Every structure is written in C-alpha cells, then in structure tokens.
Amino acid sequence: MKTVLILGAAVWADGPSPTLRRRTLRAAQLYHDGEVDQLIACGGLGKHPPSEAAAMYDLLVSAGVPAGAITLEDQSTTTGENIAMAVPLLKTRDVVIVTDWYHGPRARLVARRNGLRAKSVAPSLRGAKAAVQIRAMLREVPAYVAYAMRIK
Template identity: 45%
Template structure:
C-alpha cells in the first residue's frame, strides 16, 4: 500500500487556507491517478475549528476520494508532530504532500522522526512573505530536530 501524508496548514475563521486547499486537492489528484492508495490527513485545531485533518478530509471527499481511503491524524499542531503522530498510522515509505517551499523542512523532519519519505510537492507561485517565513522556520527546526526520534 502506498500512503500519502498530507501535511496540515492553517485554518482561518472563514475556512481552510489556500495552502491547505492546495495540499488536499493535490493529494486527491495523486489518489485518483492511482499513485497512492491511502491518505493520512494531518493537523489538529490550532486556531479555528474544525481540525486541519477534518478540513482536508472534506476536500478529499469533495474531489472523489472515498472515505475508506482516508485516515485522520487530528492532534498535531506543527510539522514535527505531523510526522510523530502519523508514524503509528503508516508502515513503510510514505509520499509527503506539502507546498514545495515547505518540502525541504518536511523531508528533514520525516528523516529525524524515522519515516522514509518521498516528496510530492504542490506546485504554486512563491510569495516573498512565505519565503521569509520558511527561512525562519528552517532555522528554528535545525534546533528543534536535534536529538529527535
């Protein structure tokens, strides 16, 4: 079985962020193309309900993915927790679905947690604000990933 981990992204007061929608729709496309046969939606409730995982599930279902192909990891609040909490839900290598800018940090995190992962980045236009955010997050994660497992 090939499993995709869909990493969470922000929920807003008015619904899922564009990043969360992009990730879920990309994962649905992978499923419908037969590239994965199971999807783990990751993300808890960080700011606004519902959980990021539940919002991903709704988008997957709306895009034709059957409920039986979806598992929720709905407790995590960051990338480290996405992988730590999803680790018990998967066996073997996984396909990671996240924005291409976030992918290097996600892949480092997967390795640190002990998950064999392969990237399936979501193509999108880079915005300067997101690049700056990710630079800061990468610096933080260099410290955060020390000694994890």
C-alpha cells in the same frame, strides 16, 4: 503501498485556507492517479474549527476520494507533530509528503528523523499570492536551520 501525508495549514473562519485547499487537492490527485492508496490528513484545531484534518477530509471526499482511504491525525499543531503523530497510523515507511515547495526540505528532514523514507510533492501555485509565498519561504529558512541543528 504508498501513503501520502498531507501536512496541515490554516482553517479560516470561512473555511479551508487556499494553502490547505491546494495541498489537499494535490493529494487527491495523487490518489486518483494511482500513486498512493492511503491518505493521512494531518493537523489539529487552530484558531477556527474544524481541525485541519477534518477540513481536509471534507475536501478529499468532495474530490471523490473514498472515506476508507483517509485517516485523520487531528491533534498536531507543528510540522514535527504532524509527522510524529502520523507514524503510528502508517502501514508503510514509504511516504509522500504533500506540502508547499518551500516546506518540503524540512518536512523530509523531519520524516527521516522519524524513520520514514520520504519524498515531497508540492501543489500547484495557481492562485497563490507571490507575497505570501515569499514570506513563507523567508520564514522557512531559519526553521530549516533550526531543525537541521536539532534545535526544534
């Protein structure tokens, strides 16, 4: 059994952000391809309702994923919380983390620290704005260093 952890991203006033949508649809693809059989949508309430997990649930069901394959972790607000709060919901220690390419290394580090065997898969960048990706990557570098040094 393989489980996918879909890491949260913003919900905007008018619905899921493009990042949240890309991550969620990539997880749905993994499910339909038979690579995973449990999906955990991670993410609490941000600036706009619903929670990131609830928004992912709606996207997954719309993409044909059965409701019974989806578990919500809807309290977390950080990468560390996404993964730590998902651990009690897991039926396995083998996980596939769906997050953006620049975020994967830190997410895997956090997962390993929580006793998981993890790999990460990134969604397509189709439709992603280059400036947003570059800004996020630049923010991720010091965040990774902080996590690696156990500051966060």
